[in-house]
Amino acid sequence: MDANPVSREPKDWPTGRLLSAVTRRIEREWNHHLDGWDLNHASMPVLxxxxxxxxxxxxxxxxxxxTEQTMSRVLARLERSGYITREDDPSDRRRRAVxxxxxxxxxxxxAASPRPAEELSTRGLSDDQIATLREILITMVEAHPRPGED
Incomplete structure (x- = not known):
């Protein structure tokens, strides 16, 4: 069966659309979880x-x-929440230490407790399916290096 990107039925979608849809849904739920600490998916890794x-x-x-510009916005939010400080670097006055x-x-x-993240990302899957999903995701991560990595 050919994938149909305009279908409303997930079974008809191309793999890329499926990955994108589930990622966005998990990200929304993860952000809702992090709301309890005034954090989001961008600020959590910084902490x-x-x-x-x-x-x-x-x-x-x-x-x-x-980008540094995006990081500036993330840091401003964390600073408003009282989670970080930015001070002049004593070894180099041109830099600020966060x-x-x-x-x-x-x-x-x-917020970093792994249980909620694991539950969000594996909801509806059996233990065998989770193991298979992890194997597939590891393979995909290794096949798609981050920009600047070999």
Whole structure:
């Protein structure tokens, strides 16, 4: 059967549309989960990076694979929430060091519990299906490196 991208029935959709649709739905649910800490799918990884120690905005953008401009908006939101501070870097006055605050650390550790993410992403699947899905996703991740990676 040929995939029909305009059909309303998921069984008729091309694989790319299926992946996109399920990803958007899981992302919406994940953002709803993170709302409890005033976080979202973009800000959560930043807090996790900062658990390892202060970083510059440029470092955080590179580690998160987003532009510095986008990172600036993410950091502004985290700063308004009281989760980070930005201070002049004592070793280089042109740079600002971004650090996690105690409330930011608490929110990151609470929100990072793997159980909700696992439940959102595997809802409706049997244990065997989850194992198969993981194998497929690992293969796909390895076959599609991030920009700038070999």
């Amino acid at each position: 996790l990076h900062l658990l390892a120690g202060p970083r510059t905005q440029r470092q955080l953008a590179a580690e998160s694979h987003i 650090a996690i605050t105690p409330p930011g650390r608490q929110a990151a550790l609470a």
